[in-house]
Amino acid sequence: MASVQPPPALLAPHRPSTAAALRFPSPTVSPRVSPSPAARPRRLAVAARAMPWPHVLTVAGSDSGAGAGIQADIKACAALGAYCSSVITAVTAQNTVGVQGVHAVPEEFVGEQLRSVLSDMSVDVVKTGMLPSAGIVKVLCESLRKFPVKALVVDPVMVSTSGDTLSGPSTLTTYRDELFPMADIVTPNIKEASKLLGDVSLLTISDMRSAAESIYKLGPKNVLVKGGDMPDSTDAIDVFFDGKEFIELRGLRIKTRNTHGTGCTLASCIAAELAKGATMLRAVEAAKKFVESALYHSKDLVIGNGPQGPFDHLFSLKSPLYKMGSLHKFNPDDLFLYAVTDSGMNKKWGRSIEDAVKAAIEGGATIVQLREKDTETREFLEAAKACVEICRSSGVPLLINDRVDVALASNADGVHVGQSDMPAWEVRELLGPGKIIGVSCKTPAQAEQAWKDGADYIGCGGVFPTTTKANNPTLGFEGLRTVCLASKLPVVAIGGINAGNAGSVMELGLPNLKGVAVVSALFNQECVATETRSLRSILMNACCRS
Ligand SMILES: Cc1ncc(COP(=O)(O)OP(=O)(O)O)c(N)n1
Numbered sequence: 001m002a003s004v005q006p007p008p009a010l011l012a013p014h015r016p017s018t019a020a021a022l023r024f025p026s027p028t029v030s031p032r033v034s035p036s037p038a039a040r041p042r043r044l045a046v047a048a049r050a051m052p053w054p055h056v057l058t059v060a061g062s063d064s065g066a067g068a069g070i071q072a073d074i075k076a077c078a079a080l081g082a083y084c085s086s087v088i089t090a091v092t093a094q095n096t097v098g099v100q101g102v103h104a105v106p107e108e109f110v111g112e113q114l115r116s117v118l119s120d121m122s123v124d125v126v127k128t129g130m131l132p133s134a135g136i137v138k139v140l141c142e143s144l145r146k147f148p149v150k151a152l153v154v155d156p157v158m159v160s161t162s163g164d165t166l167s168g169p170s171t172l173t174t175y176r177d178e179l180f181p182m183a184d185i186v187t188p189n190i191k192e193a194s195k196l197l198g199d200v201s202l203l204t205i206s207d208m209r210s211a212a213e214s215i216y217k218l219g220p221k222n223v224l225v226k227g228g229d230m231p232d233s234t235d236a237i238d239v240f241f242d243g244k245e246f247i248e249l250r251g252l253r254i255k256t257r258n259t260h261g262t263g264c265t266l267a268s269c270i271a272a273e274l275a276k277g278a279t280m281l282r283a284v285e286a287a288k289k290f291v292e293s294a295l296y297h298s299k300d301l302v303i304g305n306g307p308q309g310p311f312d313h314l315f316s317l318k319s320p321l322y323k324m325g326s327l328h329k330f331n332p333d334d335l336f337l338y339a340v341t342d343s344g345m346n347k348k349w350g351r352s353i354e355d356a357v358k359a360a361i362e363g364g365a366t367i368v369q370l371r372e373k374d375t376e377t378r379e380f381l382e383a384a385k386a387c388v389e390i391c392r393s394s395g396v397p398l399l400i401n402d403r404v405d406v407a408l409a410s411n412a413d414g415v416h417v418g419q420s421d422m423p424a425w426e427v428r429e430l431l432g433p434g435k436i437i438g439v440s441c442k443t444p445a446q447a448e449q450a451w452k453d454g455a456d457y458i459g460c461g462g463v464f465p466t467t468t469k470a471n472n473p474t475l476g477f478e479g480l481r482t483v484c485l486a487s488k489l490p491v492v493a494i495g496g497i498n499a500g501n502a503g504s505v506m507e508l509g510l511p512n513l514k515g516v517a518v519v520s521a522l523f524n525q526e527c528v529a530t531e532t533r534s535l536r537s538i539l540m541n542a543c544c545r546s
Pocket residue numbers: 338340369371401402416417418419420421438439440458459460469492494517
């Protein structure tokens with residue numbers, strides 16, 4: 001009787017596998033035989049996991065069209081570096097037109113799937129999607145009590161983005177009474193929030209706040225009411241509530257038909273980020289940014305003929321410009337007080353570049369840029385290397401204006417380029433995902449291109465007239481506002497900004513206007529540190545007021 005020899009690797013004690021070690025028997029189909037006792041593989045000696053792998057378990061329905069459901073969950077988690085196991089609660093026949101049929105999985109079998117995963121694997125976070133019956137909700141709650149996890153993310157899927165009802169009224173009651181009190185966050189959209197609260201009408205941000213507060217009282221630790229389908233809103237605004245404060249999370253409303261699965265994906269991204277150790281608010285912010293990036297990248301892709309197309313969760317594999325590293329490396333708050341040096345002013349005041357940078361940092365500059373248009377390359381590079389050390393010891397990013405070569409050679413933190421300098425996407429190719437790239441933008445189109453090219457921020461100006469940069473049209477507050485409202489990237493204002501008007505710039509209250517960049521108000525002065533300190537306090541006061 002042929003005995004089936006399991007692959008050697010299965011018998012050997014578990015060790016990091018190499019291709020050589022993983023030799024499997026030839027793929028010919030052997031007659032089904034039960035292995036002799038000698039050949040039966042011993043219990044696997046599985047080594048303790050050397051590398052943690054954040055793990056999300058999705059408990060949701062299958063979407064045959066793969067735009068939503070467990071298919072979206074698995075893709076989203078994979079894109080964010082988390083493992084995703086899945087317990088299927090229903091099988092749906094659906095596509096880009098809508099849901100044509102739903103078969104709920106018997107609750108006993110949902111329970112068996114839950115036991116299989118939770119008894120064997122260490123799950124960090126459970127994320128729920130479509131739970132088609134009260135019985136399934138109860139089975140899930142029982143499993144969570146038996147196999148507790150770090151966090152529970154509940155996406156109360158009741159109405160699909162195509163408008164089809166996915167959960168009945170009895171399920172809502174069990175959601176509210178049993179599942180919500182166990183949840184770390186509940187993420188209803190407007191329709192779902194309305195249903196959960198007895199079909200109340202939700203038309204404004206204020207209504208969303210009230211809804212979030214009412215849903216919070218049902219027991220979850222946090223609530224995120226998603227405003228994506230709020231009528232007539234220009235931005236996609238979600239309201240986050242943690243029981244103490246409301247936070248409005250603004251995102252760009254991407255004009256596209258490819259929105260099927262955005263709800264599932266947002267919740268799965270939150271789960272993945274929580275599994276990776278993020279705080280709840282950071283997880284929600286990262287999830288929102290992921291969905292926005294995915295929608296933007298996918299806006300012109302076409303799958304299916306209906307009104308609700310899927311989007312590409314794995315967009316970052318398709319374009320190096322979307323390397324996730326660059327989405328998280330740069331801290332927009334660094335733009336608060338942006339000191340930009342000037343070779344002419346340094347000469348006028350007899351000051352070295354290094355001295356100018358040290359003084360600006362002493363005064364509280366939060367980011368520094370060497371804008372040395374008239375300095376010879378060799379001198380510029382030596383100064384840049386010295387300033388990299390000065391800034392790094394203070395934790396202040398140092399960028400180089402225009403000169404990518406100097407930035408590379410000095411290992412600066414990034415580069416700022418203008419419309420006539422090297423395009424940002426080329427700079428990104430040269431610097432890689434871990435460096436900061438800023439782009440000068442005067443129009444929404446330029447801001448859009450900077451985002452597409454993978455920049456981290458934009459400089460917008462000149463806001464006021466300036467003699468520091470020749471032939472530089474003045475945008476004024478309206479021009480600055482127009483670009484800020486269009487920009488998907490953080491913005492720093494520049495041009496003629498000084499102690500007299502910096503406060504008014506920040507008091508515009510533009511959400512993504514993160515600070516001001518200043519040249520002469522700091523470096524064409526006798527004492528750089530004093531001027532920087534004064535400007536910093538003006539900015540702090542203005543931000544407290546706005
Ligand atoms: C933050 C910031 N914004 C704009 C500029 C302008 O750069 P510059 O090289 O002086 O001019 P353009 O290349 O934008 O035309 C900057 N240096 N920093």
